[in-house]
Amino acid sequence: MKGEFGSISRKGFEGRFGYGMRSRSHRVVEDCSVTVVDALRQSCWANMPSELLRDVLMRIEESECSWPQRKNVVACAGVCRSWREIMKEIVRNLEVSGKMTFPISLKQPGPRDTLIQCFIKRNRGNQTYHLYLNLSQASNDDGKFLLAARRCRRPTYTDYIISLNADDVSKGSNNYIGKLRSNFLGTKFTIYDAQPPNAGAKVTKSRSTRIVGMRQVSPKVPAGNYPVAHISYELNVLVQVASVKNFQLVASLENGAGGQEQENVILQFGKVGKDIFTMDYQYPISAFQAFAICLSSFDTKIACE
Amino acid sequence: MVASPTRKRDFDEEFVTETKMSVLFEVVLAANYLDIKGLLDLVCQEIADRMENKSVKWVRKTFFIENDFTPEEEEIKHEHAWAWEGVESDEDD
Numbered sequence A: 001m002k003g004e005f006g007s008i009s010r011k012g013f014e015g016r017f018g019y020g021m022r023s024r025s026h027r028v029v030e031d032c033s034v035t036v037v038d039a040l041r042q043s044c045w046a047n048m049p050s051e052l053l054r055d056v057l058m059r060i061e062e063s064e065c066s067w068p069q070r071k072n073v074v075a076c077a078g079v080c081r082s083w084r085e086i087m088k089e090i091v092r093n094l095e096v097s098g099k100m101t102f103p104i105s106l107k108q109p110g111p112r113d114t115l116i117q118c119f120i121k122r123n124r125g126n127q128t129y130h131l132y133l134n135l136s137q138a139s140n141d142d143g144k145f146l147l148a149a150r151r152c153r154r155p156t157y158t159d160y161i162i163s164l165n166a167d168d169v170s171k172g173s174n175n176y177i178g179k180l181r182s183n184f185l186g187t188k189f190t191i192y193d194a195q196p197p198n199a200g201a202k203v204t205k206s207r208s209t210r211i212v213g214m215r216q217v218s219p220k221v222p223a224g225n226y227p228v229a230h231i232s233y234e235l236n237v238l239v240q241v242a243s244v245k246n247f248q249l250v251a252s253l254e255n256g257a258g259g260q261e262q263e264n265v266i267l268q269f270g271k272v273g274k275d276i277f278t279m280d281y282q283y284p285i286s287a288f289q290a291f292a293i294c295l296s297s298f299d300t301k302i303a304c305e
Numbered sequence B: 001m002v003a004s005p006t007r008k009r010d011f012d013e014e015f016v017t018e019t020k021m022s023v024l025f026e027v028v029l030a031a032n033y034l035d036i037k038g039l040l041d042l043v044c045q046e047i048a049d050r051m052e053n054k055s056v057k058w059v060r061k062t063f064f065i066e067n068d069f070t071p072e073e074e075e076i077k078h079e080h081a082w083a084w085e086g087v088e089s090d091e092d093d
Helices: A002-011 A025-030 A034-047 A050-063 A071-076 A081-090 A103-107 A287-299 B005-017 B021-034 B037-050 B056-063 B073-084
Strands: A116-123 A128-134 A143-153 A157-163 A176-183 A188-193 A226-232 A247-254 A261-271 A276-281
Touching: A050 A071, A050 A081, A050 B021, A050 B037, A071 A081, A071 B056, A071 B073, A103 A176, A103 A287, A103 B073, A116 A143, A116 A287, A128 A287, A143 A287, A157 A287, A176 A287, A188 A287, A226 A287, A261 A287, A276 A287, B005 B037, B021 B037
Parallel strands: none
Antiparallel strands: A116 A128, A116 A276, A128 A143, A143 A157, A157 A176, A176 A188, A188 A226, A247 A261, A261 A276
């Protein structure tokens, strides 16, 4: 067998190798028909041994860590089913990897020890807000688009529709992922998710779209409005000019060993320009929740303490 | 005469960047079968590098892969649109 391979390699590989399936290789070498070899070659890539395909895809996932290059990982997951399966296995969720990959990352809790840095751009003209992942420490202008929100005022409440697509922010759209609703005074808010919380947990392991998709988490669950959180602002001070206030949301954690309470900043929001705000968040909240909480601070008509 | 590590590296680099995709595929299968780790690493990395910034359509065309998504297709389009938001698409799209 070794001698045979030796002689093949001296002639060169062009047109001589078939699938690499050992039992069939010598039959392929004997067959001189060009059309057969072409047809075999055409289907070769699709039948590439999965361990090799996995090796290539892992290299791509490891090297394309940050945006915009990370879009290549999303592209690979959109080629065909087998590629998608492999990519889903390779890509780890946001909490573990700290890397945003698929839209589902927006609904996953952030990492535990680092804040994910984002910024929000407000457009007063059309009442929209765009959330971006901060790509450069130097400026708040270089970002990867994450979410868009549009404010819809109604007589007794205000809705902020949240979408995956900056140009398509409406409830009926396929890009709709949730909303924030405020009461008339802007003191009480509810965050609604278009998908039920923990929908992923209900999905059986055989479903292939669980991690990667947003709307396809469970095809049988219709898109609706599932309340996931409430925010209240205490009305303490009335001021003449309402303004957006910087804030930090802090979680108290009990340190198991010493019993002392530790405070962990899980969200911080601050104004850095006329219509630009920074938003940094980490575990246990997600980008979607953080964005909604920040939106609620835009809406307080009466400045609240 | 044994080539120096630098010359070997240069040779590898030249070989792998000037080889057609179809031949790369055959080399990778051979390296896998013959268990030649260095060659396998080299070629897998080259394949990964060549795919950088390429569209899904380019990948399918180059690798002769058929799109076998059906119900997921719609969701994948949204996912793709989100990933490419604000990014200029390459001419291969």
